[in-house]
Amino acid sequence: MLRFVLGFVAAIAPLLAAQAAPGFSLNEIAPGVYAHQGKTSLMTRENLGDIANLGAIVGDDAVAVIDTGGSLIEGRAFLAALREKTQKPIRYVINTHAHPDHIFGNGAFVETGAIFVGHKNLPRALAARGPHYLSAFRDQMGDALDGVTIVAPTLTVDETMTLDLGHREIVLQAWRTAHSECDLTILDPKSGVFFAGDLLFLQHVPVVDGSLLGFLEVADRLVAIKATQVVAGHGPLPAPWPKALEDQRAYLTRLTADLRAAIKKGEGVAAAAKTAGGEEREKWRLFDDYNARNATAGFAELEWEGP
Amino acid sequence: MNKAALCAAGALFALVATGALADNAPDPWPGLVVDIFQSRPIADANGVIALEAPARAEDAAIVPMTIRFSDPSQIKSATLVIDQNPMPMAAAFTLGDKSGVGFIETRVRVNSYSNVHAVAETGDGKLRADAKFVKASGGCSAPAVKDQDEAVAHTGKMKYREFKSADASKREAQIMIRHPNASGMQMDPVSRAYLPAHFIDKVEVFQGDAPIFTMEGGISLAEDPTFRFTYAPNGAKTIRVEAHDNRGGVYKGEWPIGDAS
Numbered sequence: 001m002l003r004f005v006l007g008f009v010a011a012i013a014p015l016l017a018a019q020a021a022p023g024f025s026l027n028e029i030a031p032g033v034y035a036h037q038g039k040t041s042l043m044t045r046e047n048l049g050d051i052a053n054l055g056a057i058v059g060d061d062a063v064a065v066i067d068t069g070g071s072l073i074e075g076r077a078f079l080a081a082l083r084e085k086t087q088k089p090i091r092y093v094i095n096t097h098a099h100p101d102h103i104f105g106n107g108a109f110v111e112t113g114a115i116f117v118g119h120k121n122l123p124r125a126l127a128a129r130g131p132h133y134l135s136a137f138r139d140q141m142g143d144a145l146d147g148v149t150i151v152a153p154t155l156t157v158d159e160t161m162t163l164d165l166g167h168r169e170i171v172l173q174a175w176r177t178a179h180s181e182c183d184l185t186i187l188d189p190k191s192g193v194f195f196a197g198d199l200l201f202l203q204h205v206p207v208v209d210g211s212l213l214g215f216l217e218v219a220d221r222l223v224a225i226k227a228t229q230v231v232a233g234h235g236p237l238p239a240p241w242p243k244a245l246e247d248q249r250a251y252l253t254r255l256t257a258d259l260r261a262a263i264k265k266g267e268g269v270a271a272a273a274k275t276a277g278g279e280e281r282e283k284w285r286l287f288d289d290y291n292a293r294n295a296t297a298g299f300a301e302l303e304w305e306g307p
Numbered sequence: 308m309n310k311a312a313l314c315a316a317g318a319l320f321a322l323v324a325t326g327a328l329a330d331n332a333p334d335p336w337p338g339l340v341v342d343i344f345q346s347r348p349i350a351d352a353n354g355v356i357a358l359e360a361p362a363r364a365e366d367a368a369i370v371p372m373t374i375r376f377s378d379p380s381q382i383k384s385a386t387l388v389i390d391q392n393p394m395p396m397a398a399a400f401t402l403g404d405k406s407g408v409g410f411i412e413t414r415v416r417v418n419s420y421s422n423v424h425a426v427a428e429t430g431d432g433k434l435r436a437d438a439k440f441v442k443a444s445g446g447c448s449a450p451a452v453k454d455q456d457e458a459v460a461h462t463g464k465m466k467y468r469e470f471k472s473a474d475a476s477k478r479e480a481q482i483m484i485r486h487p488n489a490s491g492m493q494m495d496p497v498s499r500a501y502l503p504a505h506f507i508d509k510v511e512v513f514q515g516d517a518p519i520f521t522m523e524g525g526i527s528l529a530e531d532p533t534f535r536f537t538y539a540p541n542g543a544k545t546i547r548v549e550a551h552d553n554r555g556g557v558y559k560g561e562w563p564i565g566d567a568s
Contacts, residue, residue: 043446132418136419139443177454207446209447210453269371273365297366297368301453303483
């Protein structure tokens with residue numbers, strides 16, 4: 001019976017995707033630059049994992065896709081919506097990092113023949129985490145997870161790389177461990193649009209899955225990026241650059257200060273995770289879903305500071 | 308570990324298991340009792356041992372766990388088991404004679420919704436257990452190493468901290484060891500090679516030459532294993548640590564005992 005139900009869902013999944021395409025918003029935020037805003041939410045069966053912002057940049061010859069969404073269904077809807085905007089070949093699919101809401105849609109783009117691109121650490125991160133993500137998200141997403149496969153990049157970026165889409169050269173930059181250990185950003189100098197991936201959160205509380213201090217340092221370095229607008233990994237788009245960095249910086253700074261004070265006092269990690277960063281609660285959505293986690297990981301990192 | 312026996316026992320006992328586990332997840336505990344404790348009877352904690360665990364694993368890779376003993380002189384050893392993890396036995400602590408260890412706090416990985424058991428062996432050879440249910444972390448949290456390059460670069464570095472103990476007759480300290488404590492097994496898609504396991508399997512902590520505790524563990528311990536504990540001071544001037552990993556790495560540290568407590 002279960003097998004029958006799953007088989008049925010798999011059979012209609014392409015139909016769902018085709019139907020979902022008209023409802024999948026993909027807006028032109030600058031000439032030849034498209035973006036989709038995900039919901040500020042956790043990934044669920046109901047939202048099909050559609051919680052991250054996605055994008056596409058179209059040159060004279062080819063298209064680069066930036067992240068693919070949190071399910072195969074969402075990835076197919078994104079592809080269908082993109083095909084309504086342009087028929088140019090999709091030459092690159094760029095993943096900004098390894099998290100499921102950004103990569104679970106990769107499978108939808110395999111048949112386009114695109115080259116998958118990521119940070120040099122992305123293949124390793126997917127190898128270490130992919131199997132866990134596939135099993136852990138079954139609980140949250142149920143059959144919306146069907147068909148999801150982990151597709152690793154074959155073109156990786158050590159520091160920076162320029163991709164030519166035809167009179168449109170976009171600049172990819174790999175960062176030290178910050179939000180995660182494989183954060184990659186994309187700048188389109190022609191439009192001045194910067195795709196920050198999850199190195200920028202707006203309204204959605206920032207998530208630290210790499211290094212709290214690294215995140216702060218990279219956020220400071222990002223200020224120098226010559227852009228006018230930014231597409232964050234999560235939250236409203238486009239946003240003014242670099243002003244959009246300010247709220248996140250305040251949060252990470254507050255959390256760091258609170259954790260350092262707790263460590264100095266000799267508090268344990270469990271106690272510190274309950275209170276650190278608490279002053280920022282009202283400024284963010286999903287605070288209770290992620291703040292204690294950020295505080296826990298941040299505590300374990302900052303504990304090594306000093307003699 | 309006899310996996311076939313474990314699976315069979317798990318499936319059989321799942322029919323009568325109660326608790327907050329998901330309907331379709333067999334309860335592995337009966338099988339773990341066979342494998343880890345040779346089917347010995349395990350009584351309720353009855354206050355002899357107490358496990359503190361968070362209701363939800365906030366970060367799947369760093370979940371704090373504290374084991375407390377009401378009367379350390381009764382305790383020979385304590386074993387921490389994360390029932391649903393691929394390697395459930397996270398750590399087995401053997402306490403030194405007269406070490407007076409009041410609690411040991413460490414951090415573990417929790418892969419999915421799981422019961423966690425803390426099992427004490429008392430001086431009379433009997434087992435007593437306390438258990439807590441831990442909900443899995445949400446979002447993109449994974450029981451993985453945060454930054455593999457950093458973890459490898461700093462492997463073996465140690466840090467010692469002291470705290471003011473709430474119990475005036477004891478001292479409180481923390482031992483921290485940099486180590487990826489990685490499970491291995493996953494395939495690196497570029498090199499096509501399986502990443503080898505690399506984890507701390509033994510830590511011995513002494514005051515002077517007297518053992519406070521010895522820990523034997525595996526990949527369910529979090530990256531950068533850490534142990535915070537109280538002990539009864541014996542007048543020794545130093546805390547000494549020797550740690551071993553599964554690839555033959557030996558890491559040593561020694562620090563003067565200060566005035567914190």
